[in-house]
Amino acid sequence: MANEFHTLLDATIQHLEGLKARGARHVAVTPATLQALRKPLAKTQAPAAGPAPAAPVKAPGRVQAGTPAARTLPSSSLPLSSKTPLQGAEKEKAMRALAARVTGCTKCPRLPESRTQTVFGVGTVHARLMFVGEAPGADEDAQGEPFVGRAGQLLTKIIETMGLQRGEVYIGNILKCRPDTPGQSSGNRKPTPVEMATCLGYLEEQIGIIQPQVMVALGATAVQGLLGQQVAGRTMGSLRGDWLEWRGIPLMVTYHPAYLLRNQSLTEKRKVWEDMLKVMAKLELPISAKQRGFFLKK
Numbered sequence: 001m002a003n004e005f006h007t008l009l010d011a012t013i014q015h016l017e018g019l020k021a022r023g024a025r026h027v028a029v030t031p032a033t034l035q036a037l038r039k040p041l042a043k044t045q046a047p048a049a050g051p052a053p054a055a056p057v058k059a060p061g062r063v064q065a066g067t068p069a070a071r072t073l074p075s076s077s078l079p080l081s082s083k084t085p086l087q088g089a090e091k092e093k094a095m096r097a098l099a100a101r102v103t104g105c106t107k108c109p110r111l112p113e114s115r116t117q118t119v120f121g122v123g124t125v126h127a128r129l130m131f132v133g134e135a136p137g138a139d140e141d142a143q144g145e146p147f148v149g150r151a152g153q154l155l156t157k158i159i160e161t162m163g164l165q166r167g168e169v170y171i172g173n174i175l176k177c178r179p180d181t182p183g184q185s186s187g188n189r190k191p192t193p194v195e196m197a198t199c200l201g202y203l204e205e206q207i208g209i210i211q212p213q214v215m216v217a218l219g220a221t222a223v224q225g226l227l228g229q230q231v232a233g234r235t236m237g238s239l240r241g242d243w244l245e246w247r248g249i250p251l252m253v254t255y256h257p258a259y260l261l262r263n264q265s266l267t268e269k270r271k272v273w274e275d276m277l278k279v280m281a282k283l284e285l286p287i288s289a290k291q292r293g294f295f296l297k298k
C-alpha cells in the first residue's frame, strides 16, 4: 500500500514537473479535490463522518451542478490567511487598479456590447463584512452600482437593521455585467456557468484585497459561484443558516433579498434575519433585545 502510494506520488510529481517544464503555471482542480488535499492524509482516507445528508427540502433555488467546477485555479485558491494582507492605502490603490481593469473587460462574447457599464462593487475596502450577490439587474446596469434596485433597497434596510451603514460593508457580485436578455425589453436572466467562471477571478481579487472577516452569499447563484461543485445539488433551504467557508473566511449563505420581495411571509423574513443575527454574533456586533426579536410571531 505504502509502495503503491509512493509510486503514485512520484508519478504525480513527475507529471506536474513535466507540465511546469512545458510552461504550465496552473492546473485544473475541483473545489472538492482541493478540500480533500487540505485535510491530513488519515482523514482523507477515513470514511466520510458526520450526519447523513438531509433530504432535499422545498426552498427557493437549488444549487446547480456544472458551475466553475474544474476551472483553472490560480494560486489565490490557498486560504487567504496564507497571503500577506494589504494595509490602508495599499488596499484602496489595489482596488482602484482592479476597477480600472474591470471597466475595460471584454472577456465575454456579448456582454461588453449589451451592458451600459460594468458594475464593480460598492462600499469600503476596509469592510469586515462583505455581501456577494448574483449579477447586476437593469437598475444596477443604469447606475453602475450593485444592489440599488428594489432588492438592493431591501438589502440596505437589512444592513441598517444590523446597526451598520451600507458604506461600512462591501457589496459585490459574481458577475460584473448585467446578463444580456436578447429580444426581451425587460427582465433578467441568470448568469451562465461559463460567464460565472469567466468573471469569478475579479470577485476573488476583490475578496483578496478586502480580506473581510465574514462573507454573506445572497442566494443560490452567489454560493454556487463561490463554492462550485462543493455545493452542487444542495438546496438553498439546506445551505442557509450554517457556517461554510471560502478560503478560510466564514461564509453565511442566506436567501437573496429578491426572494423576500416575492415571498413576504414572516417565516422567510425571520430565516434571513436569523442568518444576519449569526453574522452579527460572529463579528461581535452588539445585538439588542429588540433586534433579537424581529419577525418573531407574537
Ligand code: URA
Binding pocket: 133, 134, 135, 136, 137, 140, 145, 146, 147, 148, 149, 151, 152, 173
Ligand atoms: N441582484 C444581485 O444579485 N445583484 C445586484 O447587484 C442587484 C440585484
